[in-house]
Amino acid sequence: xxxxxxxxxxxxxxxxxxxxxxxxxxxxxxxxxxxxxxxxxxxxxxxxxxxxxxxxxxxxxxxxxxxxxxxxxxxxxxxxxxxxxxxxxxxxxxxxxxxxxxxxxxxxxxxxxxxxxxxxxxxxxxxxxxxxxxxxxxxxxxxxxxxxxxxxxxxxxxxxxxxxxxxxxxxxxxxxxxxxxxxxxxxxxxxxxxxxxxxxxxxxxxxxxxxxx
Amino acid sequence: xxxxxxxxxxxxxxxxxxxxxxxxxxxxxxxxxxxxxxxxxxxxxxxxxxxxxxxxxxxxxxxxxxxxxxxxxxxxxxxxxxxxxxxxxxxxxxxxxxxxxxxxxxxxxxxxxxxxxxxxxxxxxxxxxxxxxxxxxxxxxxxxxxxxxxxxxxxxxxxxxxxxxxxxxxxxxxxxxxxxxxxxxxxxxxxxxxxxxxxxxxxxxxxxxxxxx
Amino acid sequence: xxxxxxxxxxxxxxxxxxxxxxxxxxxxxxxxxxxxxxxxxxxxxxxxxxxxxxxxxxxxxxxxxxxxxxxxxxxxxxxxxxxxxxxxxxxxxxxxxxxxxxxxxxxxxxxxxxxxxxxxxxxxxxxxxxxxxxxxxxxxxxxxxxxxxxxxxxxxxxxxxxxxxxxxxxxxxxxxxxxxxxxxxxxxxxxxxxxxxxxxxxxxxxxxxxxxx
Amino acid sequence: xxxxxxxxxxxxxxxxxxxxxxxxxxxxxxxxxxxxxxxxxxxxxxxxxxxxxxxxxxxxxxxxxxxxxxxxxxxxxxxxxxxxxxxxxxxxxxxxxxxxxxxxxxxxxxxxxxxxxxxxxxxxxxxxxxxxxxxxxxxxxxxxxxxxxxxxxxxxxxxxxxxxxxxxxxxxxxxxxxxxxxxxxxxxxxxxxxxxxxxxxxxxxxxxxxxxx
Numbered sequence: 001x002x003x004x005x006x007x008x009x010x011x012x013x014x015x016x017x018x019x020x021x022x023x024x025x026x027x028x029x030x031x032x033x034x035x036x037x038x039x040x041x042x043x044x045x046x047x048x049x050x051x052x053x054x055x056x057x058x059x060x061x062x063x064x065x066x067x068x069x070x071x072x073x074x075x076x077x078x079x080x081x082x083x084x085x086x087x088x089x090x091x092x093x094x095x096x097x098x099x100x101x102x103x104x105x106x107x108x109x110x111x112x113x114x115x116x117x118x119x120x121x122x123x124x125x126x127x128x129x130x131x132x133x134x135x136x137x138x139x140x141x142x143x144x145x146x147x148x149x150x151x152x153x154x155x156x157x158x159x160x161x162x163x164x165x166x167x168x169x170x171x172x173x174x175x176x177x178x179x180x181x182x183x184x185x186x187x188x189x190x191x192x193x194x195x196x197x198x199x200x201x202x203x204x205x206x207x208x209x210x211x212x213x
Numbered sequence: 214x215x216x217x218x219x220x221x222x223x224x225x226x227x228x229x230x231x232x233x234x235x236x237x238x239x240x241x242x243x244x245x246x247x248x249x250x251x252x253x254x255x256x257x258x259x260x261x262x263x264x265x266x267x268x269x270x271x272x273x274x275x276x277x278x279x280x281x282x283x284x285x286x287x288x289x290x291x292x293x294x295x296x297x298x299x300x301x302x303x304x305x306x307x308x309x310x311x312x313x314x315x316x317x318x319x320x321x322x323x324x325x326x327x328x329x330x331x332x333x334x335x336x337x338x339x340x341x342x343x344x345x346x347x348x349x350x351x352x353x354x355x356x357x358x359x360x361x362x363x364x365x366x367x368x369x370x371x372x373x374x375x376x377x378x379x380x381x382x383x384x385x386x387x388x389x390x391x392x393x394x395x396x397x398x399x400x401x402x403x404x405x406x407x408x409x410x411x412x413x414x415x416x417x418x419x420x421x422x423x424x425x426x
Numbered sequence: 427x428x429x430x431x432x433x434x435x436x437x438x439x440x441x442x443x444x445x446x447x448x449x450x451x452x453x454x455x456x457x458x459x460x461x462x463x464x465x466x467x468x469x470x471x472x473x474x475x476x477x478x479x480x481x482x483x484x485x486x487x488x489x490x491x492x493x494x495x496x497x498x499x500x501x502x503x504x505x506x507x508x509x510x511x512x513x514x515x516x517x518x519x520x521x522x523x524x525x526x527x528x529x530x531x532x533x534x535x536x537x538x539x540x541x542x543x544x545x546x547x548x549x550x551x552x553x554x555x556x557x558x559x560x561x562x563x564x565x566x567x568x569x570x571x572x573x574x575x576x577x578x579x580x581x582x583x584x585x586x587x588x589x590x591x592x593x594x595x596x597x598x599x600x601x602x603x604x605x606x607x608x609x610x611x612x613x614x615x616x617x618x619x620x621x622x623x624x625x626x627x628x629x630x631x632x633x634x635x636x637x638x639x
Numbered sequence: 640x641x642x643x644x645x646x647x648x649x650x651x652x653x654x655x656x657x658x659x660x661x662x663x664x665x666x667x668x669x670x671x672x673x674x675x676x677x678x679x680x681x682x683x684x685x686x687x688x689x690x691x692x693x694x695x696x697x698x699x700x701x702x703x704x705x706x707x708x709x710x711x712x713x714x715x716x717x718x719x720x721x722x723x724x725x726x727x728x729x730x731x732x733x734x735x736x737x738x739x740x741x742x743x744x745x746x747x748x749x750x751x752x753x754x755x756x757x758x759x760x761x762x763x764x765x766x767x768x769x770x771x772x773x774x775x776x777x778x779x780x781x782x783x784x785x786x787x788x789x790x791x792x793x794x795x796x797x798x799x800x801x802x803x804x805x806x807x808x809x810x811x812x813x814x815x816x817x818x819x820x821x822x823x824x825x826x827x828x829x830x831x832x833x834x835x836x837x838x839x840x841x842x843x844x845x846x847x848x849x850x851x852x
Contacts, residue, residue: 148791365574
């Protein structure tokens, strides 16, 4: 079976819908955290559907027949959750696992085991159901959870990868890895500060309570 | 039990979230119709959460204790679907009944049995589940399905009702009813044109097919 | 000179930008009216850039060379302001004339002189300047100001025109004109109610002031 | 003169409007860069109006009388432009200086001369004119131009400052400065990679042209 170009709109419609719905659902959580005076583990949420040319290129590269891309290509729909501190990631992962409006079908922890390139992120693949004018459709969506430092680095690696068609010269690859290391150090140090912030804040709150007696 | 003002944000959060999600879901249907070159039965979608002052005023008027408004006041969250032709309403009602992401718990047909005031609309109350940072919450949402003429009239009646605090003078009430009747005539005539449009179009399509032989 | 398809994105960019900016500017006015407790003369604002196929079709029909469409086709960018009452239109027209961020270059009053088809609307063509990455560009934008009843009728006429390729059969044309007449009556009656509403409200306000003495 | 709370909505309306308009204008530039296949110097654009409590707190701290905050507090409206590479900042600054729809009234280069805290950003204060329902109003808006690394660091410093009420303990201050230094190193290394990327790309393009002869 071969999908012709005229089918793409129909094929991608449930993915577009899934990304729109998930963005509203996850941005809603962010607003609820901000309204409650709790620390919000979600800094921002973005989403996109993979362009047709990128789907075709990846299908060829990974040798996926076009009639199986719906099940075997997990990142046709992608939603990204970016946070400030590394341990915010755990909070988000727990929140996502606990929901009943979709199923988590796979998790890949590229933070404990970062990629050779230096890439770090927590990936979750979920099965999400949307209602279209042609009935209910279930699609896979890849959620990427990462800190702002991980995201900053990944954005730049992505554009270099694009420019070098996936074959970044060794010298630049090395620099990218040093940059990845620096981003990692930033995350580490920020995480330590976070703990101190919380301790400090408890002390301040206590002092205030004492002084008001 | 008495809900104090400071609880309102928390109380209304799942309603706000439900309205946002339903707007994205129903606007998505509209975009899918437009992409498909079928006639789109949905002209536009709007939504709102009832302001606290209106909730309080209605609770007092209808004698609903504040700890029961979540179950007994069905229009705290409201979503409106507006269409061009009267029989688009049936298409929308069927689409909504067929979905599995919420349950229809009540339907009120103010089109077959219009209100004394002249008000016409199809109301559906659905039970919709949202995930908040405090877990899953189920809320009631009122869907109003109506034509543009019904909506036009209702918007003006609403603002008159607001201005006269629900007690519109008889003389103006009569005018409003004549206007409602005119809006009804408009819908009737448009419906007849719609049928002819479809017939005409089938003839045109057939002629085209014949001439291309 | 002939514009080839590859130029369309570049050609339309300033029109897209103008529509986005004008929508934000005019929706802002609406929100300001709602915040002030004044009657808001703007019910909603929509905008669109004419699709390339429609531009080409109109250029051919009106015999406009493609290198002159920027100056001679005034509705490539269009913004619509819809209001409740007929005399809201005057308020909006005054607001638009008084602005210094664009120039009104033409006005056509299809309300005092409605089109043969029954079409009513107030049209204003403005010259609006946008800054793109290639510098400052000035484009024409057509503003359509109309009531909800005028808009309701025009939407349906537009879709019939589209379906009949501009040649609506006489019988349906007659029905459309009767519908236009009904829409006009609706607007007339609503306008009269509006006056009474205002008078009534002044009486109510006075009564309240007296009773509080 | 003392502004009472009831005036804040009116006072802030032109600031809200200015931020909305500038976001649409600057996001428009970003989309135009993406459409042209040029490198886009703008990664994302955000904007906000300072909350009333923060305005009051800053007015007291800086000893600004409330009737002069419109002229003396330059960041009541703020728009942030975030980019990938340090020298994208120059491109953005030039773009902003060249526009005729607002005037740049002040520039502060916290990149050449970073703040003692480690803060780096390029600030521009512009005078921007909006049309409200009460006529034309001119307001000051602060534009912050920075890289993603600068932004990442500044976001965290801002939340620590908020938590410590501006008095971050020395030990944490030192860590923040080391983190700022790491962010700076990241930017430096990325800038060098950028140059190589461009050189490499010119070589690739040339090779392609040669091989196609």
